Amino acid sequence: MARGQLRVYLGAAPGVGKTYKMLEEGRRRHDRGTDVVIGFVETYGRRVVETLLRNGLEVVPRKEMAYRGATFTEMDLDAVLARSPQVALIDELAHTNVPGSGNAKRWQDIEQLLEAGITVVTTLNIQHLDSLNDVIQEITGVVQRETVPDEVVRRAEQIELVDMTPEALRRRMVHGNIYQPDKIDAALGNYFRVGNLTALRELALLWLANKVDDQLDRYRAGHHIDQTWETCERVVVALTGGSEGDTVVRRAGRIAARTKGAELRAVHVARSDGLAGADPAHLARQRVLVESLGGTYHQVVGSDVPAALLEFARGVNATQLVLGTSRRGRLAQIFSPGVGVTTAAESGHIDVHLVSHEEAKRGRQPVRITAGLTxxxxxxxxxxxxxxxxxxxxxxxxxxxxxxxxxxxxxxxxxxxxxxxxxxxxxxxxxxxxxxxxxxxxxxxxxxxxxxxxxxxxxxxxxxxxxxxxxxxxxxxxxxRTGEAAHARAQAETLTTVAGSVLRGERPLPALLEQVGETFSLASVTLLELTPDAPHGPEQRHDPAAWRIAAYVGGPPAATPSEGDTDVPIIGGLSLVLRGRPLDAADRRVVEAFAAQAALALRQERLAEQAGAATVLSEVDRMRSALLGAVSRDLRTPLSAVKDAVASLRSHEVAADDEDRAVLLTTADVSIDRLGRMVENLLDMSRLQAGALAMRLQLVSVDETLPRAVQALGEAGRSVGLEVPDDVPELYADPALLERVLVNLIANAVRFSPAGRPPTVSVSEHGGQVEVRVIDHGPGILIADREKVFLPFQQWDGGEHETGAGLGLALSRGFTQAMGGDLTPETTAGGGLTMTLSLPAADLDAVGKPPPDIDVQRADPAILDRIDSWTVRDEGSGP
Structure with a gap:
């Protein structure tokens, strides 16, 4: 069975008339004898749509679905498939189906209809395309939850733009043809502002123009049409790999900028034997320049340069081709007209611009070959x-x-x-x-x-x-040729090594500079950057105040370009300065390629730093939001309890006996204790993250601390089983912090242990570590969620839901790591969760000596909340 065809009516905003156009198209096809049904149409109370809906077309009844206590209607996909019409009219391509439907999205329903051979006519607004979702949000401030992949729409056989000026659309809104009267004022002042509608209209036109351009390319390729169709200005600039390329690229950029929407593409034709003398440093720099002008860079291989250039230009449907004038002298041009003249003679409908430059008629610089006949x-x-x-x-x-x-x-x-x-x-x-x-x-x-x-x-x-x-x-x-091949191979191997070091290195810029120093045996390599207020003129090279060091490796860095044996200027006010030995011309060409990559690496580092700063701010904002949420949730209950208890005690209207007063006082006391613990936890968390946690390290015996922790739990701790051997060694820890950690862990285990199966605490020594295991037989935690329980301001109810401030386990791990240990979750045999607290056992031979240094950098980054480093203030000096 042949696949059905998809026709999409695309609009810039709601109300432009997409549904109306779809129903009109269905009416026309029905009048021509086509079997047309309405699979789904949403009228939104618009009178003109409701009138057109009653035009005699068959409507497939919707199906009703219940979700969260409410009833919704959706398109009945099975009924449409069973009806099997020739054409189905289905509104809102990007619609999200009610949970429980066969497909999550309506476009997936439509895909099934197309596979069944049914042609579908549908509607879509530009803001629902995946690729434009973030752009639409920036323009309108509205997040679009319902989106459809661009590829689904691009596969449509027909896309028709339903266009309307912003002013006309707003008039339609005022007349009540889009929204109900009570929503008109809000819509006009928000989403339907003239600026928003104009931007959405331009996005729709540009997106559709790209779609049409793709269709045109397929048509020309399918019909073997090589000649240029001037539907859009496309400027192609040819790069030889020489220094004159910068001038030619800028000239091509100005030509492209004169026409709105023109495209700029740069192309370099590499010799098919791979031995041509294009300078990789110049090409790298010119590629950056092209991309900064909004263009794209391409490289093709060919032995006939004019033919390869024209083949590329015709392939991209270029209208203009920009080349630099020949660098060959008049005598050489007698024997061969050159690339520019040959290209212009064979270009056909493509306009060719020959740009003069400072290298014209100077001839090509000979390339010194270091290999061959010695x-x-x-x-x-x-x-x-x-x-x-x-x-x-x-x-x-x-x-x-x-x-x-x-x-x-x-x-x-x-x-x-x-x-x-x-x-x-x-x-x-x-x-x-x-x-x-x-x-x-x-x-x-x-x-x-x-x-x-x-x-x-x-x-x-x-x-x-x-x-x-x-x-x-x-x-x-x-x-x-053998010498050229060896030279080219050496350059390729060097540049490949550079690329590999950049890909493998965590910091690309130092890796690049180190590679330069190692490759050419240099004493130091310095990347200098001009300061914003640097003076202009020849004295700039010798003025240390005009330069700042962006990065360097090796010996003492150079303060100015003049201090090096070799300096390579880079676009953007940068200079790569080398010390150690002067470089010959062949080596300098490779160094220029390094320099261009160093400039890119520096820019990437700057962008990464900006992204890191934005991430830190985002984390701080997330933490602040979580803290506010936690405070609003967890503080409200005890505060309300204290307030109600005090109000009842002070009330003269309610007669309370001594027993009632005791209950109210107990409630207030328990709630105040809860508030105190919460505030104490918040303060400890802030001290932990700021590196200001005070600890008093001393010898601690677990068999003494553990009973005190269980006793602190009161009645809830009576059922906890303890397994403590007599030969467990002592350890260095802060007794108060260790007790708080144990109380938190045991209370957490008691909370989730089922009735009749109380938690168990066992102590053992292994590999110089004292391990305390708090074992419960509760519901446990998914492996994927185990680390989440240690994040601040999260608390788990034993299932999938987060509740409360959740500082207990976060503080427990933080305290443990501050004392040089660790806290890890494990699965209990038979179900449940085991929290293993590990701390270094004390060296009995070192008793009486100061406690060992604690490596505070081992603290979990999630606990430290992205703080790079922090220190522990040790107020003690041992036992």
Whole structure:
């Protein structure tokens, strides 16, 4: 069965007429004989929609669903599938179905209808698209809870924009055609402001334009249309990898900026052999520049640069192509017109701009190759020619009678080839000239004269010289290519190492600078940044007040660019200064690539710092909100109890006997104690987070502290079982804090232990740690939620719900970690939860000595609430 088609009426805001257009379309199709039904339409009391709804189209009855004591109506998907019409009209594509429906979203219902071969006509407002949700919230201040994935809408065969000016929509609102009269004023002053409607309208137009552009690209590709259709200005700028690229990019950016909505794309054509001399540092810097202008960067591979440029430009439907003027001199242009001229001649409908720059006609800077034919090989080839050719002449002179002229010339040619393979073109040319003289002097009549009588001998000698030169040139070219390949491979390996260090490093900028220092054996690498009030002019390079150090590695940093052996200026007022040794031109090109990446890394660090600061503020705000919520929940009950008890005691209208007064006084006393504990917990939590927690560390015996903690629980602690061996060692701790931790843990276990199965506390020593296990057999906690119980201002009722301030377990872990231990939850065998308190056992040999240093940095980051470090004030000095 063929899939049904989807048609979407897209609107910028409610009330533009989407539902009306959908019903009109259904009416037209019905009049043409199409089987059309209304699957779901929401009228919102709009008279024009209700009138059109009564136009004779069949309506599939809705189904009623109960949820949380209320009854709702939803589209009956099964009924529409069973009816199986040709076309179904379904309003509100982004609607969320009532829980319990077959699908969570209406667009999922529509997908089922499309799979069943039913064509669907639906409606959608622009604010319900996933990709625009955050933008809509910033514009209108309204969070859209119901959204639909963009891809669902993009797959629609037809999308029609239902457009209306903001003024017309507001008039429709005033006339009562959208909302009920009691909602009109509020809507006009909030969501339906002119600015909001204008922005929403522009978003709808731009989103639909992108959709239409995608359709156009598919159409042109499907019909093999290569020529440009000027539906939108698209400016493509070609980058060679030279320093002139900055000028060309800025010029292309100005061209694109002249037309609203124009696109800017930069492209670099890399040679298919990978040996071209594009400067990676220039390309990296120009990529940043293109992106800062709102463009995109692309790289393609091709051996024919003009053809590759035009293929890319036609592929993106470009209207203008910007190139820099040729850097080749006039003599070179005689033999080849160059990329710019060739591209302009073959561009067709694409306009080509040739931008002049400071590098024009200066020629390309030669690239020094550090590999290939070394001086030693050239000397070896020259020696082979000087020694080998005379020896060959002596040998051929002895067998002169058995050889023809062709054999003699071929023998010398073989020798010249050998010299060329060893030493390259210069020794080979010398060998060819020397060989020609030897052949003429010894073997071509008249002998022992530099003269050639016969034409055939002259032709043979010329061919000999031509072959020698050709082979020597090929050998030299191969050697140069080998050198270029080795150089390119070394650069690629270096840059790959840089990329790997950035990806693996936690701090990309220091990793980059360290890699520069290691790669080029430098003493120090400094990244300098211009200060905002830095003076302009040549003296800027020597003024320490004009620069500040952004980052450095190695020895003493440079204070100004002039203090380094090499400095590489970077776009954005940065400079990479190197100390240790001056770099040659080839190394500098790689360093420039490092410098461009360093600028990006610095920008990423700055953004990360800003994001971190925003996260801290968000955490503080979250903590403040949680604290206020906790206070409002937990303080209200005891305060109300105290107030009611005191009011009853002071009342003259209610006669209370002694027993009633005792109950009221007990209630007030218990509530005040509860308030006191809560305030004490809040104060301790603030001290813990601020690093101002006072502790008195001394030797503590668990078998003495544990009974006091159980006794502090009163009647609730009588059923708690204790298992304390006699040989448990003492430990260093604050007795008061340790007792509070134990009270909190045991009270928590008593609270959740079922009747008849009281909690048990066992003590043991293992690996130098005293472990106190508080075991209960209650409902336990999900593994995924165990760490959440230690977060401040959360409390768990033993199930899935959080209640109350929940400072007990948070403080318990904080106190334990402050004393050098830890508190971890485990699953009790047979069900329930076991809290294991671990503290270092005291060294009996160290009794009488000061307590050991406590590593307070072990404290849980959640407990410290993102505080980087804190210290414990030790007011004691041992037992």
């Amino acid at each position: 001086r030693g090989r050239q000397l070896a080839g020259l020696a082979l020619a000087v020694v080998g050719l005379p020896l060959l002449t002596l040998l051929l002179d002895r067998v002169r009678a058995d050889l023809s002229m062709a054999g003699e010339i071929l023998s010398y040619l073989l020798a010249v080839l050998a010299v060329g393979l060893v030493g390259g073109i210069l020794p080979s040319l010398f060998a060819a000239a020397l060989g020609a003289l030897l052949v003429d002097w010894y073997f071509i009549p008249p002998l022992h004269q530099l003269a050639i009588a016969r034409l055939g001998d002259r032709l043979g000698l010329f061919i000999f010289l031509l072959a020698a030169v050709a082979v020597s040139t090929v050998v030299q070219l191969a050697a140069r």
